[in-house]
Amino acid sequence: MAFDARQEDKDAALLARYGRGDAQAARELTARLTPLAFRVAVRMLGDRDEAEDVVQEAMLRLWRMAPDWRRGGARVSTWLYRVAVNLCTDRLRRRRAVALDDVPEPEDGHPGVSERMIAADRAAALEAALQHLPERQRQAVVLRHLEGLSNPEIGEIMDIGTEAVESLVARGKRALVAALGGMREELGYEHD
Numbered sequence: 517m518a519f520d521a522r523q524e525d526k527d528a529a530l531l532a533r534y535g536r537g538d539a540q541a542a543r544e545l546t547a548r549l550t551p552l553a554f555r556v557a558v559r560m561l562g563d564r565d566e567a568e569d570v571v572q573e574a575m576l577r578l579w580r581m582a583p584d585w586r587r588g589g590a591r592v593s594t595w596l597y598r599v600a601v602n603l604c605t606d607r608l609r610r611r612r613a614v615a616l617d618d619v620p621e622p623e624d625g626h627p628g629v630s631e632r633m634i635a636a637d638r639a640a641a642l643e644a645a646l647q648h649l650p651e652r653q654r655q656a657v658v659l660r661h662l663e664g665l666s667n668p669e670i671g672e673i674m675d676i677g678t679e680a681v682e683s684l685v686a687r688g689k690r691a692l693v694a695a696l697g698g699m700r701e702e703l704g705y706e707h708d
Contacts, residue, residue, distance in 0.1 A: 523548075523593075524592065527548065527549070527593060528591075534579065535584075546575060552593060553599075554568070554571045555663065557603075560601070560655065561607060562647050570607065578599070594669060597663075605651055637702075637703055648691075653684050653687055653688035656684035657684075657688035659674075
């Protein structure tokens with residue numbers, strides 16, 4: 517997701533309106549921001565139910581601080597990403613590693629059955645490989661390559677410098693290549 521200054525201004529205005537009691541502003545902001553936080557949480561946790569819990573908690577925290585929101589500080593979406601990432605990190609620290617069989621299959625699209633099966637196998641392999649990365653590498657890779665955020669935005673979310681983001685992303689990508697490299701034929705890449 518690329519930075520859009522107009523949308524961020526609109527988000528800040530909606531949050532300020534909600535802080536003054538405007539329920540419609542809350543509905544609009546929820547409709548826009550909930551999917552962003554949910555995507556990150558699902559990819560970090562590998563569990564849709566847990567991701568929903570994280571998003572609910574992140575949104576509750578946003579609503580609680582709405583009356584005190586100051587324009588010109590952090591962007592609303594960046595703030596929410598950071599809260600969601602931190603909540604996911606807390607959950608990951610409390611639980612044991614997820615078995616490969618427990619990683620949910622992603623929802624399929626509209627291609628044919630074999631294409632859907634190949635895409636599902638590839639996505640499941642990627643999700644499983646992501647779960648084996650160290651937390652910080654997983655955060656950086658998810659935010660950069662799956663959410664499309666810039667390195668400075670990721671640095672702001674993770675509270676680290678751009679160079680550290682670049683290093684985490686590079687190490688995470690190398691680990692994913694190593695984990696998935698021997699699966700090319702199994703994942704249907706011999707014909708690509």
